[in-house]
Amino acid sequence: MTQSVILTSVFREEVLAMAAYKVADAQGLIKLDAMENPYNWPEDIKKDWLETLKDCQLNRYPDADARQLTQTIRRLNQLSGQFDVLLGNGSDEIIQLLLMALPATASVLAPAPGFVMYKQLSDCLGLNYLGIPLLAGTFDLDLPAMLAAIERHQPSVIFLAYPNNPTGNLFSEASIQDIIKTAKGLVVIDEAYAPFAGASFINFLAQYDNLLVMRTVSKLGLAGLRLGYIIGNPAIIEQLNKIRLPYNINSLTQISADFAFSNKTLFDQQTQKICADRATVFQQLNELEGITAYPSAANFILFRTPENKATGIFLSIKKQGVLIKNLSGQGGLLSDCLRVTIGKPEENQAFLTALRTSLAQLNSMQ
Numbered sequence: 062m063t064q065s066v067i068l069t070s071v072f073r074e075e076v077l078a079m080a081a082y083k084v085a086d087a088q089g090l091i092k093l094d095a096m097e098n099p100y101n102w103p104e105d106i107k108k109d110w111l112e113t114l115k116d117c118q119l120n121r122y123p124d125a126d127a128r129q130l131t132q133t134i135r136r137l138n139q140l141s142g143q144f145d146v147l148l149g150n151g152s153d154e155i156i157q158l159l160l161m162a163l164p165a166t167a168s169v170l171a172p173a174p175g176f177v178m179y180k181q182l183s184d185c186l187g188l189n190y191l192g193i194p195l196l197a198g199t200f201d202l203d204l205p206a207m208l209a210a211i212e213r214h215q216p217s218v219i220f221l222a223y224p225n226n227p228t229g230n231l232f233s234e235a236s237i238q239d240i241i242k243t244a245k246g247l248v249v250i251d252e253a254y255a256p257f258a259g260a261s262f263i264n265f266l267a268q269y270d271n272l273l274v275m276r277t278v279s280k281l282g283l284a285g286l287r288l289g290y291i292i293g294n295p296a297i298i299e300q301l302n303k304i305r306l307p308y309n310i311n312s313l314t315q316i317s318a319d320f321a322f323s324n325k326t327l328f329d330q331q332t333q334k335i336c337a338d339r340a341t342v343f344q345q346l347n348e349l350e351g352i353t354a355y356p357s358a359a360n361f362i363l364f365r366t367p368e369n370k371a372t373g374i375f376l377s378i379k380k381q382g383v384l385i386k387n388l389s390g391q392g393g394l395l396s397d398c399l400r401v402t403i404g405k406p407e408e409n410q411a412f413l414t415a416l417r418t419s420l421a422q423l424n425s426m427q
């Protein structure tokens with residue numbers, strides 16, 4: 062048998078049609094592409110952390126229910142006993158296990174542009190993925206279009222990132238509530254960037270049975286740990302828990318995350334610093350001729366470049382040693398758009414300098 066016959070006889074059509082999610086190689090570059098927190102821990106905190114790891118029993122399986130960490134997460138979010146929490150190996154894993162639980166013919170709905178994994182994982186599972194365009198200009202929800210699509214397709218799950226990635230804005234709270242009320246399926250509010258936004262739907266959980274709130278520690282400053290969680294109605298969490306692999310949160314992550322949460326003030330300070338620097342970068346971007354930066358409630362900024370120049374500018378910035386994210390290839394509302402993560406002040410300045418140089422080059426070529 063030839064290789065291609067083997068592939069087509071073994072793998073699902075959806076899988077054969079997909080491309081793997083590509084992570085850019087950032088070696089030797091200032092990394093402003095992936096919404097990571099740029100700050101490491103002070104030495105004394107690192108020492109305390111290593112101390113907590115010393116007694117970790119790597120010969121044993123992790124606590125399958127991550128009881129201590131779950132308790133900490135409950136306490137931090139002031140969750141009442143009426144809700145349950147499920148932990149995932151990153152919130153990506155939670156999205157995956159939620160979608161794995163759906164019927165093969167189910168529809169999944171999210172605004173477009175949105176977080177790519179919603180579509181990637183839906184496509185992989187052969188689900189009917191619907192991306193409903195956001196309003197041009199504000200990137201807010203097109204409420205009539207969303208409600209019409211919900212009525213028509215009755216999606217099993219709706220994902221709303223709050224703030225949204227890659228646009229950075231918070232959708233209108235009233236629109237989200239209308240969507241939750243109209244939907245007969247689940248509505249997942251993905252709060253990956255909540256620490257930078259100071260806004261959350263956790264307080265709405267008691268009002269809506271079909272509402273779930275998902276969070277991650279990745280953008281907060283612990284991307285290397287791979288830890289996300291979802292909060293909601295126990296009957297729904299119970300179903301998801303059946304699909305979860307028993308030891309999905311490894312021992313080192315359980316201990317390290319619990320330790321990190323005990324140093325919450327450190328993360329709060331870093332978050333405040335990042336938000337202050339976001340305001341500086343936003344202002345400096347908008348002072349550049351030909352650049353439109355969009356207001357952001359997250360730790361990144363989406364900005365529009367002159368027509369058909371985004372990829373050239375992206376490559377020029379990379380050549381100057383700074384890696385950001387090129388979104389222009391996704392087309393639609395993201396045509397000509399690039400996204401930069403807020404880093405340390407000197408990294409942000411290196412990015413702005415590189416962008417200025419590349420814009421000057423563009424102008425001199427005209």
Ligand SMILES: *Cc1c(COP(=O)(O)O)cnc(C)c1O
Pocket residue numbers: 096150151152153154176222225226251253276277278279280284287288289
């Ligand atoms: C980054 C991101 C995630 C993924 O987070 P992990 O916990 O690292 O898997 C989920 N949702 C949105 C909107 C994101 O931007």
